Amino acid sequence: MHLEIEGQGPDLVLLHGWGLRLEVWDALAGRLRGRWRVIRADLPGHGRSRDRTELNAETLIPALETVLAGPAHWIGWSLGGLLALQLSERRPEWFECLGLVACNPCFAQRPEWPGVTPEVLEAFTAGLKETPEATWKRFLGLTAQGDNQREVLRALRACAGASMPAQAALAQGLALLAQEDARGAAMRLSAPVHWLLGGADGLVPAAVADAVAVLTGPDTVTRIDGAGHAPFLSHSLLFNQWLDACLEA
Template identity: 40%
Template structure:
């Protein structure tokens, strides 16, 4: 699995969202490179990990990341947030701090979770993926930028980033949608053993800030905040604000010591 290592200082693992890759975090990595050694992961089937055959499932992806990164806080965006939350609930000894960035324990709405994406909207993405996966990815990227003052510019930026390392296969994209549709990690929230930050974009049309606020309210040691003018990718549009919020939260939470160098070393499977 491809992991790009950038910066110096205590380690920080960054997990991207559906149809993307670790390179999407480069603006945030630039803002943090003097304070953290960042591990920008290309999840299995994505980016430079395109040939990695690990299925896009919570446990499989979490274990793959644990094998490729040191003990460190994890910051997960969107689908990456679900993987990070699952890993933190199972292996808190490996993940001392969790940051959920435009991410939620349950992506799709339910009678007891009205803050999720409407079922009909999500079903349209699934149907579209089967009919025309490229157009479906385009629509999802447009939704990620919807509501921003410069939505067209940001949509083009996301499109360029998404294709920078090649698009995931239709199989990988379908597995990612199934992960989003089937995941419900709300039962894990009350017993989460580590501090967590839930950071939302107020203009996000993919993951509602209300969903993140509700999740934080269920989680001991959680802090909720939102970035006023951000959408679904605040690390891209407001990297300095996201970096400042992460640094502030990490300063009040336990973090592992800095690695001896920026050179990456694989770790034993968990």
């Protein structure tokens, strides 16, 4: 798995979401590398890890354990947050704190939990088989919904590059989102957890903010009204304020 490491200081691990790659964190890494040792990963099947198509928490462990100097601060976006929650169950000693951005610990809707409907997930799964590149681009469009939509979509397309991730890895990522329920992991996490959710997210319903507040406490949840699925792009000032508070807590 491809990793990029820059800067000096405590370890800070950044995990991107479905269909993207580590370049989505370029601006953030540039801002933080003066105070942190920033570790960015291309998830299996994505970016320069495109030849590694087994996408799950277990496949991240060998690469990360060779570079982590001790307990780290973690930021996981969307699918990256779900993988971080899985890792927190397998390697709890790795976590100093965990920031979860636009992350629903139970992405698929359940009778008692807000999420993406089974019909939408099934449509994405079918679309990935039939028209993979169009489905990937549709996802980027949903990610950009909310304030500053045009600018966010332009930034996402630029960092995503011209070639879509490996189709097998995208399919595994969709299956993980459809099946995983990490609510228990969030409640069992011994390190501090901080959620950042967007009020206009096209993939994580606004009601998730209230739902996760029940899991880990209302003081762990921040919501940005008008933000979509990529608040670090659409509302960078508010995102950076939230991030600094998480890292300095």
